[in-house]
Amino acid sequence: MNNINLVTKTPFFEIVLILDDFASLDDIVRSYPYIESKIKGERPPLLPHETCLKKVRKIMMGITSSMSYMQLAILQIKRRYNAKYYSEKGYTAYDFYRYHYSSFCHSITTIHDLYFKLLVELCDINIGSKRMIQWNKLRDALNANGENDIVELIEHYYSVIQEHEQKRNKVSHEGLLSSKMLDNYHLTIIWSSLHTKPLTADDMHEYIEGTKANKYLLAKTKKAFIGELNTLLTVTIGSTQKLFELLLPKLIQKMSPKFLESHSNEFIELNKDSLNRFVLSKHRE
Secondary structure (H helix, E strand, O other): OOOOHHHHOOHHHHHHHHHHHHHHHHHHHHHHHHHHHOOOOOOOOOOHHHHHHHHHHHHHHHHHHHHHHHHHHHHHHHOOOOHHHHHHOOOOHHHHHHHHHHHHHHHHHHHHHHHHHHHHHHOOOOOOOOOOOOHHHHHHHHHHOOOHHHHHHHHHHHHHHHHHHHHHHHHHHOOOOOOHHHHHHHHHHHHHHHOOOOOOOOOOHHHOOOOHHHHHHHHHHHHHHHHHHHHHHHHHHHHHHHHHHHHHHHHHHOOOHHHHHHOHHHHHHHOOHHHHHHHHHHHHO
């Protein structure tokens, strides 16, 4: 089983959560006079590092949430299909697997988009709209800043998920979704349903429903399909870990020295390895 905790235990993930919690406390304290006096007017604005932390945290949680959906889709496809239960509701095995594969493709595409948003937020890049980020513009801006490692990482990740991301676009815009292994599984069932007459010498025994060969073929196809999805989740987890590692110094650079200084004693008391190595050590330089 792929372990999403490998992402949540990264220094980047831990540091964002801790710093954002302290930044939120600062904002609450700063807001008390406004709340108590009930003076009409605008709420005190967030400081730049507070805004950054909240955006990064939201993006970060979106990435891990999408990974959980990928994992859930795999588990659903892996479980034993209850033919009676779904047939009574008008669904076939193919419908069942298509639905969860579609969910998987949507999640992997969402993660790719969130990578872009995270890069724009932390790499001081201005490419216009942050809602519709085009990779060509983002790549050019990253290359101009010498971020070759990040560009290489994103392009490698896309090369792995490209086929599945394109399928997500097809199912969203055209209602079409297919997978070579998924279709093979479905075609096996079609062959089985066609061969209802008694066996003859010309029949393809491996496609006869209920035969040992047919059950083996279905199990083999399903296992290969699940293996492909597990590989994609593994690559996603590894790519996210690496991206967080590359972006951690940029996150710390965006933190206000005054903010870090004001909470340095509390950071020391927490005695978290990630804070000691990447935040306190950097602040003391």
